Amino acid sequence: MEEFKSAINEKILLIENFIALSLRREKVHNVSSKLIKETKELQKLMDQVRKAIKEDINKVDEQHGRLIIRMQRQQGAILEYVLAERRRKFEEAQRREHEVLAAFNASNAPRTAEKKPISALEKGLDNLNLHTNAVTPKLTLSSYKESPLVKQRNINPIPFTFLDFEYRITPEQFEAIPKYMRGRESVDELRNFLDSVIVPCFNKKYQLIHRQRSTVRNRHDLELWKVYNQQSSYVPGRNFITAGDISQQIHKMLDKKQQNRIVMLRHLGILQEQRVVQTVCYIWNADTH
Template sequence: MSELEDISHHIHDRLSALQRVLDLSAAELPQNKIKKLGQELFALERLLEEFENCVGRQKEQLKHLKELEELFQKDEKDVHHMKDNIPAHMPRKKGSANGNEPVMTQNDAAGHQLAQPENVKKTSKSYVREMEFITTPEFESIPQYMKGRVSYEQLNAAVQSINTAAAAKYKILHQSLKTLNNHARKLHQRFKDQETKDTKGQYFVVEDDIREFTQTKVDKRFQGILNMLRHCQRLRELRGGGLTRYMLL
């Protein structure tokens, strides 16, 4: 802006000088004055050309600044949208897994208080596989006929319920029988009876586990959710002995 102001002032001074020359030229101008007037006009023409170039540069800069402003406003809008739409369940980064070894997460799920008396030492911390939450792109990839009226939040709430049931189940399995009360011992035996050679090294739950350790209703709607989780490769079914085992992937 300072450059434009300087050129503008300079042009104004030149015009003022020319005006004075013309005011003094009531009589016929001498040859040297005419020459001086021509030089001033030529210089003024160059100044005007420079002024136009400067205005052009300023217009380009203004255009660039407006483009930057638009980009900034778009980024600001995107940030506010992300801030207002943070999903309730954030997917976790997968850890490494070798062969059939499960991806392990610390088991701190709260189930029934089925465990040990206060005077018994706690067992070492155990770990179980947890099903990862469904991402938005995964949810959108599920066919509409399969989704029905189930929302993204409801689907991930079911994931949380299955993880809670698995955590509570394997918390009991990883404890010594001596530390368990009668009800927990019965559950421990039931869990053992449900295992097969195909479930060795794997983590699974059955419908009774979900009923036992969560408030989730295992109904027709929940069966539809399980189909969606199979579609998203979060679990697979293993049937046998009149029982359906949901293997966590």
């Protein structure tokens, strides 16, 4: 009998709970609907905030890139102006020297000693003042083509680099590279690969290719000069190097890690890959963005 009463009371309790929940169902439904709606609105606001932050970061990166390019161009313009002034002063000094020599010869004065003549090229190089112990001089490709350096025999080469091949990878750009592509690579390692391998390849090639044929005396340089000029028609109007140029720079074949770094530089738009015949060309593309 007691068990029967207990079962009856348990069922009555269940019925009472069901009735209580039924009476509160509408209120609970309203509260849950409100929470769902607020959650969706909050999610929408968060998406808008993320989008705005991303746009601001991209805008800052773009402005920074434009500023760097503008500074490089201004530096190039200043250097070209300095070179033009040096060239003008050199030509003026050479003209005065010819006038003095002509007057001296006309006077029939006795000569006590003869000095070894200094070539115009040597004077021109001295007046260009490209040697420096503090910072490696920098030129633009256009000013280099017009300078006496392309006529200089490479006995004591003047070290310099091209402004056209300068680029700095920002941490934001590096973080934008997909994680599967970056792996354990750091931004400093990628920068070092660009600065110590890729950029020197471009500098070496375009310092040699624009020199006059008669100034290239070294047999190895001469072979390279011929190869570079033969390949110049591969990508007309663009500056590029090949996979073979990179292998020569590092004195070995490209391994998997170095190939992946090139892939990352392509992803950033610094390099553009193009296959011509059976040659893989890496075009300098950083100046287009």
